[in-house]
Amino acid sequence: MNGPLQLVIYLSVLLAMVKPLGWFMARVLEGRTGEAPLGLGPALGWLERGIYALCGVRADSERRPVETGWKSYTVGILAFNAIGFAAVYALQRAQGVLPANPAGLGPVEPGSAFNTAVSFVTNTNWQGYGGETTMSYLTQMLGLGVQNFLSAATGIAVLAALIRGLARRSSATIGNCWADLTRVTLYILLPLSAVLAIALVSQGVVQSLRGPQTVALTVPLSYDEPVMQTEAAGNVVNDADGQPAPFTGPDGKPVMKAVAVTTQTIPLGPAASQIAIKQLGSNGGGFFNVNSAHPLENPTALSNLLEVLAILLIPAALCWTFGEMVRDRRQGWAVLAAMLVIFVPLLAATYAFESRANPAIAAIGVDGAAGLGGNMEGKEARFGIANSALWAAATTAASNGSVNAMHDSFTPLGGLVPIWLMQLGEVVFGGVGSGLYGMLMFVIVAVFVAGLMVGRTPEYLGKKIDPFEMKMAAIAVLVPCALVLVGTAVAVALPEGRAGVSNPGPHAFSQILYSFSSAANNNGSAFAGLSANTPFYNLTLGLAMWFSRFWIIVPVMAVAGSLAAKKSSPTTSGTLPTHTPVFVGMLVAVVIIVGALTFVPALALGPVVEHLQTVGR
Amino acid sequence: MPAHPPIFRPALVLFAILSVITGIVYPLAITGVAQVAFADKANGSIVAAAGGKVVGSALIGQEFGTSDPTAAPGLAKWFWGRPSATGPTPYTSLNLDKGAGSSGSNLAPTNPALLENAKARLAALDAADASVGIVRVRSGTQSRTTPVPLDLVTSSASGLDPHISPAAAEYQVPRVASARGMDEGRMRTLVRRCTEGRTLGVLGEPVVNVLALNRALEAARR
Numbered sequence: 026m027n028g029p030l031q032l033v034i035y036l037s038v039l040l041a042m043v044k045p046l047g048w049f050m051a052r053v054l055e056g057r058t059g060e061a062p063l064g065l066g067p068a069l070g071w072l073e074r075g076i077y078a079l080c081g082v083r084a085d086s087e088r089r090p091v092e093t094g095w096k097s098y099t100v101g102i103l104a105f106n107a108i109g110f111a112a113v114y115a116l117q118r119a120q121g122v123l124p125a126n127p128a129g130l131g132p133v134e135p136g137s138a139f140n141t142a143v144s145f146v147t148n149t150n151w152q153g154y155g156g157e158t159t160m161s162y163l164t165q166m167l168g169l170g171v172q173n174f175l176s177a178a179t180g181i182a183v184l185a186a187l188i189r190g191l192a193r194r195s196s197a198t199i200g201n202c203w204a205d206l207t208r209v210t211l212y213i214l215l216p217l218s219a220v221l222a223i224a225l226v227s228q229g230v231v232q233s234l235r236g237p238q239t240v241a242l243t244v245p246l247s248y249d250e251p252v253m254q255t256e257a258a259g260n261v262v263n264d265a266d267g268q269p270a271p272f273t274g275p276d277g278k279p280v281m282k283a284v285a286v287t288t289q290t291i292p293l294g295p296a297a298s299q300i301a302i303k304q305l306g307s308n309g310g311g312f313f314n315v316n317s318a319h320p321l322e323n324p325t326a327l328s329n330l331l332e333v334l335a336i337l338l339i340p341a342a343l344c345w346t347f348g349e350m351v352r353d354r355r356q357g358w359a360v361l362a363a364m365l366v367i368f369v370p371l372l373a374a375t376y377a378f379e380s381r382a383n384p385a386i387a388a389i390g391v392d393g394a395a396g397l398g399g400n401m402e403g404k405e406a407r408f409g410i411a412n413s414a415l416w417a418a419a420t421t422a423a424s425n426g427s428v429n430a431m432h433d434s435f436t437p438l439g440g441l442v443p444i445w446l447m448q449l450g451e452v453v454f455g456g457v458g459s460g461l462y463g464m465l466m467f468v469i470v471a472v473f474v475a476g477l478m479v480g481r482t483p484e485y486l487g488k489k490i491d492p493f494e495m496k497m498a499a500i501a502v503l504v505p506c507a508l509v510l511v512g513t514a515v516a517v518a519l520p521e522g523r524a525g526v527s528n529p530g531p532h533a534f535s536q537i538l539y540s541f542s543s544a545a546n547n548n549g550s551a552f553a554g555l556s557a558n559t560p561f562y563n564l565t566l567g568l569a570m571w572f573s574r575f576w577i578i579v580p581v582m583a584v585a586g587s588l589a590a591k592k593s594s595p596t597t598s599g600t601l602p603t604h605t606p607v608f609v610g611m612l613v614a615v616v617i618i619v620g621a622l623t624f625v626p627a628l629a630l631g632p633v634v635e636h637l638q639t640v641g642r
Numbered sequence: 643m644p645a646h647p648p649i650f651r652p653a654l655v656l657f658a659i660l661s662v663i664t665g666i667v668y669p670l671a672i673t674g675v676a677q678v679a680f681a682d683k684a685n686g687s688i689v690a691a692a693g694g695k696v697v698g699s700a701l702i703g704q705e706f707g708t709s710d711p712t713a714a715p716g717l718a719k720w721f722w723g724r725p726s727a728t729g730p731t732p733y734t735s736l737n738l739d740k741g742a743g744s745s746g747s748n749l750a751p752t753n754p755a756l757l758e759n760a761k762a763r764l765a766a767l768d769a770a771d772a773s774v775g776i777v778r779v780r781s782g783t784q785s786r787t788t789p790v791p792l793d794l795v796t797s798s799a800s801g802l803d804p805h806i807s808p809a810a811a812e813y814q815v816p817r818v819a820s821a822r823g824m825d826e827g828r829m830r831t832l833v834r835r836c837t838e839g840r841t842l843g844v845l846g847e848p849v850v851n852v853l854a855l856n857r858a859l860e861a862a863r864r
Contacts, residue, residue, distance in 0.1 A: 030844060076659050080652040097647050104653040112657070128738055157736055157743040167665035174664040175657075203652050210660055215668060222672045223679070229701050232676035232684040237736050240688065240696045243856060244706055244720065246731045290736040291686045291699045292743065298672040302664075315744040318799035320701040321686065326846025382792060383751050386760045390780035392789035396807025397847055402756060402796040403746045406724065406805035409847035413799075431746035431799045434756075532750035554748030635752055 028380070028411030032372065035330070035415060039337055043361065046338065047345020053212045054185045054205070055350065057088045061212040069211050082203050092198035095586025098186055099579060101202040102179060106146050106575075109172055113142040116168035117160070126161035127236030133159060140563035145169050147574035148176035148456050150303065150310030150426055150549035151566060153558035157292040157313050162234060169310060170299045174218075177306030177339075178209040180458025183578055183585075184343065185209075185350075187462050190585035191486050192351045194593045199585050213339075214306060222301035224331055229324035232297040237290045246286040251279035296322060304335035307456040309426030309549045317416070317429040318405055329408055329429060333416050336425045340454040343461045351486055355604035360464055363612045367453045368422050371442050376414040378439035384639065400439065403431030414439070421446040424456035426549025433528070433536065433552040437639060440535065441632035443550070447542045449620040450505055456547060459574075462581045464616075468603070469498040469584070471615045475601055475608070485603060487593040494587060497580035504576045506623045508545035508569045513538050513627065521561035527554035530638065535631035544569040689853070698853050703804040705732040706856055709762040715773030719821035721806075721814050721859075722770075723852040724793055725763050728801035735802050747797045760795040767794065774820040788813060805849035808837055822859065832858050 052062045058077065059070030077084070083091045093101075117133035120126055133141065137153055144151040145168070154160070160169065182205035189199045226232045251271035254262040264270035271279035296312040300322055303310050310316075317323040317332055341361060348357020379400050382393025386402075393399070399410040408416075413430035420427055421443035432443055446453060452464040468485060473495050476483030483490040516522030516537045526533035536552040543550055544566040551557065557566065602608065676684035687700040698704055707722025708714055726732035727747035729740065736743050749756040767790060768778045778787045791809040811833045819829045836855040839848050 027840070027844065034844065072663075076656065079659065080655045081648060082652065093647055097649070100649055101653060104649050105657060108653055108657045112661070130738075155741070155743050155745075158738060158741045166669045167661060170669060171661045171665040175660060203656050206656060206660070210664065215664065219668070219672065223675055226672075226676040226680045226684050229683045229687050231686050232673050233686070234673060235685065237738075238686055238688060238696070238699075240698045242704055243697060243853070243860075244704070244717070246705055248730045250730065284730075286731050286734075289698065289702070289704060289733065290738075291688065291702060292736045293686055295669045295673055297676065297684075298669040313744050315746060315800040318746070319744050320703075320800060320802055320804055321699075324687075324701045326841040330845055383756070385751075385757050386792070386795065389757070389761055390764060390778075390787075390789055391760065391792055391795055392809075393792055395789065396791035396809030397793045399792070400751065401792050402749065402751070403799045404796075405799050405803050406793055406807060406849045407803075407846050412846065429799065431748055433748040433750060434746065436751050527748060528750035528753045530750075530752060532752055535750075552748070553746065554750075635750070638752055 028376065028409070031411045032376065032415055035333065036369070039334060039341055042338060043342045043345050046342035047357070048349060050213055050342060050346040051349035053208055054346065056208070058084060058090060058204070061208070065212050065216060073207055073211055076207050077204070080203050082201060090201040090204035092201050094197055095186065095190075095199050095582050095589070098199055098202045099582040102183065102578065103575065105175070105202070105206065106179060109175055110142050110146045113145055113168040113172055114138050116164050117141060120161040120164045123161065123163050125163035125166070125234065128161070130159065130161050136560050136563040137558055140567040143567040143570050144549065145172035145308070145310060146176055147547050147570045148180060148306070148308055148424065148459065149544060149547040149570045149574070150308045151544055151551070151570060152310055152549070153563060155314035156311055157294075162294055165299060165312065166295055170302065173299065173302040173306050173308040173310070174210055174214050175206070176308065177214055177302070177457045178206045180307070180456050181209045181213070181343070182206050182458070183581060184458035184462045187465060187581055187585040188347055188350045190588040191488060193589045195591070196589040199589050214302065217305050218298070218301040221305060221331060221335055222297045225297040225300060225328055228328035229321070230297040230300060230328060231293045231321045232295055233293040234295060235293050237292050239288050239290050242287055242289055247283045248286065249281040249283055252282050292321070300332070301335070303427060304332045304425070305339060307336070307340065307423050307425045307460070309420065311427060316427050318431070323429055326407060326412070329412055329416075332427075333412070333419055336419045336423050336427070337454050339457045340423050340460045343458065347461060353486070353604070356486065359604045359609050360461070360468070363609045363616070364453045364464070366609065366613050367449070367616065368418065371422070371446060372415065372418040375418050375439050375442040376411060378436045378442070379410050379414045381436065383436070400434070400436050403434030405429065417443050418446065420550055421548060422453045423460065424451040424546060424548045426543065428550050431553060432539070432550060433554045437632045437636035440552070441628060444535070444539050444542050444632065445620065445624065445628065447546045447548045448506075448509060448624045449616055450502060451546045451548060452616060459547065459577070463501065463577065466498040466501040466581065466584070467616050468612060469494055470502060471608070471612045472601060472603065474615060475611055479601070481599055481601070484594060484600060487596065488588050488591050489594060494584050497584045500580045501577045502619060505545045505573045506619070508573050509541045510623070510627065512541035512545060512565055512569050516541065516561075516565065519561070521559065525556040525559060525562060527556065531631050531634040535635065538627055538631050540566060541569060545573045547574055697857065700851070700854065701804055702735050702802050703733050704853050706852065707766070709759065709766050711765045711769035714766040714769040718770040718773050718817055721811060721818055721852055721855050722767070722794065723806055724803045725759065725795065725797040726801040726803070727797045733802055744800045744802055746799045746801060759797070763795045764790060771817050774817055776817055776820070804851055804853060806852055808833070808848055808850055811837075811850040811855070818859070822863070824862075832862065
C-alpha cells in the first residue's frame with residue numbers, strides 16, 4: 026500500500042500549495058511597479074524600475090506601466106521570442122570558441138541547433154541531443170537556461186492578458202507585455218527556482234563549474250572495438266558509404282582489439298539551477314541525457330518529490346490566480362476540478378499497468394513481485410514503480426516532458442496514458458500559463474455547445490461568446506491535433522521517418538506517434554529509442570513545435586482583445602452557471618470527446634495492438 | 643496609448659537584461675551558495691578511499707556483474723548491480739570520445755531483445771552461483787530454486803543506477819559469502835549497513851548502494 030500512499034501524499038501537498046501560490050501570483054500580475062508580496066517588491070523593485078527605464082516602458086498616473094491593446098501585446102511577445110530563437114541558435118553554433126566549455130565541445134550541428142532553439146523557445150524542450158556530450162556549460166546556462174525562464178514567462182504573460190480580457194469591461198487594453206514578462210520572471214520564477222535549486226543541491230544534484238571528474242573503477246572493464254584504417258596523418262579512412270573503414274582479417278570479419286577501461290568519468294556542471302526552472306517552468310529539458318532519471322539530476326526520493334511537485338505546482342496554482350483575478354474564485358476551482366477529474370483516473374491507470382511484471386520475463390525464473398516488482402525495465406531502483414508512474418502522468422499532463430523513467434519501456438497501456446495526456450492538448454494542468462489558456466479555449470467551446478443545447482446565447486463570466494471567439498477557440502483546439510496526425514502520417518509514409526524507429530512491430534508506430542504528440546503539444550518527452558537527431562526529425566518536429574506554440578498564442582490573444590472590448594451582460598436566471606459540477610462535467614466531456622474522437626484510431630494502431638500482442642501470447 | 647508603441651528596442655533590451663539575470667547571475671549565485679553550503683554534494687558526491695584515491699561517486703553505480711556466463715565466475719565475489727545499457731561499457735557516465743553518456747535501453751516490452759537480455763543476465767547469475775557450488779534449476783518440475791528479483795535482470799533508466807532492492811542483495815548473499823569465505827550473518831550485517839530505507843518511512847523505495855557495499859566488503863577483508 027506504500028505506492029498509493031505516496032500518490033495521495035503527492036496530491037495532498039500539491040493541492041495545499043494551490044491557494045497560497047495562486048494568491049501570490051495574482052498579486053504579482055495585478056501589482057504596481059515595484060510592488061510584490063513577501064518583501065520581494067522592496068528587494069527587487071529597483072531592478073524592475075531599472076529595466077523599465079532601459080526598455081522605455083512608461084508609467085501612468087497610478088504608477089502602472091502604460092498598457093497596450095492586444096495586437097501590440099502579441100507582436101511584442103512574438104518579437105521577444107524570435108530574438109530568443111536567434112540567440113539560442115547562435116550560442117550553440119559558437120560554443121566552441123566561447124568560454125565555460127571545460128569539456129571542449131564543438132559547435133552543435135545546424136539541424137540539431139535549429140531544432141533545439143525552437144524546442145526551448147516554445148517551452149517544449151524536446152531534446153534530440155545528449156546534454157553532457159553536446160552542450161557547453163555556457164550554452165546550458167545562457168541559452169537553454171534563459172529560455173527555460175523566458176518561455177515560461179511568455180506562457181504566464183499570455184494567460185494574464187486573457188484573464189484581463191475576461192475580467193475587464195469595455196477595455197481597449199489588456200496589459201503591457203514587457204512589464205508582464207519582467208514581473209513574472211523577477212517575482213515568480215526566479216525566487217521559486219532559487220529555493221528549489223538549493224534544496225536539490227542539498228540532495229546531491231551537482232552545481233559546479235568544474236570539468237568532469239575522473240575516478241578509478243573498483244573492477245576494471247574492457248570492450249572490443251574494430252581496428253580502424255588510418256592515413257599517414259592519423260585520420261580514419263572512410264569506406265564507400267562514408268563510414269569509417271575497419272581492417273578486416275582473412276575471414277572477412279573486422280579485426281578487433283581490446284580496450285581496457287579502468288576509470289569512470291563523472292560529469293558535473295551548473296545542473297541544479299537549471300533543473301529547478303526546467304521543472305517549475307514546464308520546460309523539461311534535462312541537463313543530462315536521461316533527464317531526471319540521472320542520479321546527479323535527481324538523486325533521492327526527496328529530490329524526486331520536490332521535482333515532481335514542481336511540475337504541476339504553477340499550472341495548478343494558476344487556476345486560483347484566475348479565480349482571484351476575475352473576482353470569482355469558484356471559477357478557478359471549477360477549472361482545477363475538471364483537470365483533476367481527468368488526471369487522477371489516468372494516474373491510477375498508469376500506476377496499475379506499470380505495477381504488473383512483463384509476463385515474458387516473469388516466465389523465465391524471475392520473481393515479478395520481489396523487491397521492486399512490476400515493469401522495472403527503464404526504471405530506477407530508488408523511485409520504484411509508484412514514483413515512475415506518478416512522474417510519467419504528471420509530466421505529460423503538464424507540458425513538462427522531463428522524465429525519471431524511460432517511457433519507451435513502459436507496458437503498452439502504461440505508455441498509452443502519457444501519449445493520450447499529451448494529445449488532450451496539454452490542458453490538464455498543461456504548461457505554465459499555456460495549460461490554463463488552452464483550457465479556457467475548451468471552456469469557450471463547452472459554453473458554446475451548452476448554449477446550443479439549451480437554445481441560449483452562450484456567455485462566460487458575463488461575456489457573450491460570439492462566432493469570432495468560437496472560431497479562434499476552434500483554431501487553438503484543433504491546430505495541435507492536426508499537427509500530430511499529419512506529422513505522424515508523413516513520418517510513417519517516408520523512409521526518413523521510418524528509419525528512426527528502434528523497436529519492432531506496432532511499438533515502432535507508437536514511437537513516431539509519441540514524438541509528434543509530444544512536439545505538437547509542446548511537451549518534449551519521448552519514446553527515446555527513436556533516433557530523432559536526423560535532418561528529417563529535426564525539421565519536422567521543429568516546425569510542429571513552432572506552429573503549435575504560436576498558432577495557439579495568436580488566437581488566444583485575439584480572444585483576449587475581443588473579450589476585453591465587450592460589455593458585461595447581467596446575470597439572469599437564464600445564465601448558465603460555469604462553476605457547478607454539471608459544468609465541470611460538461612468541460613471534462615468536451616476535452617475527452619475531442620481527444621478521443623481525434624486520436625483513438627491512431628492509438629488503436631500502436632499501443633492497443635501491442636497490448637493485445639502481449640496478452641495473446 | 644500611442645498608435646504604434648515601439649516593439650523592437652524594448653524586446654531586445656529586455657531580452658538582454660533578463661538573459662544576464664537568469665543566465666549568468668542566477669546560476670553563478672546558486673553555484674556560489676552551493677559551493678559554500680554543500681561543497682561535497684555540489685561537486686558530484688565523490689568518494690575517496692583510505693589513501694585519498696578517488697574511487698567513485700556515491701550516486702553513480704559501477705559495473706560489478708556481467709551478462710557473459712563465462713566471465714561470471716570471476717565476478718562471483720562481488721554484489722552485482724542492475725544491468726546497464728550505456729556504451730561502450732556498462733555504467734559509462736561520460737565518454738566524450740564516443741559521445742556516450744547516461745542511457746536507458748529503451749527496449750519496448752514486446753521487443754525480443756528485452757527477453758534475450760534478461761535470459762543472458764539470468765544465465766550469468768546462475769553461472770556465478772554454480773562456480774561456488776550453488777545449483778539453480780529453472781526448468782521443468784524441479785524449478786524450486788529462489789526466483790531472481792526482477793531488478794537484477796532489468797536495466798535501469800539512467801544506466802547508472804547505484805542501487806538494487808534489498809531482495810536483490812539478499813539473493814546474492816550466499817554466493818558472495820561463499821566466494822569470499824565469509825560468514826553469511828556477517829555479510830547480512832554489511833548489507834543492512836548499506837541499505838537506505840524509505841525517506842520519512844514513506845517516500846521512494848528501500849535500496850542498497852552496490853558500490854558502498856562492495857567497498858565495505860573489501861574493507862572488511864583487510
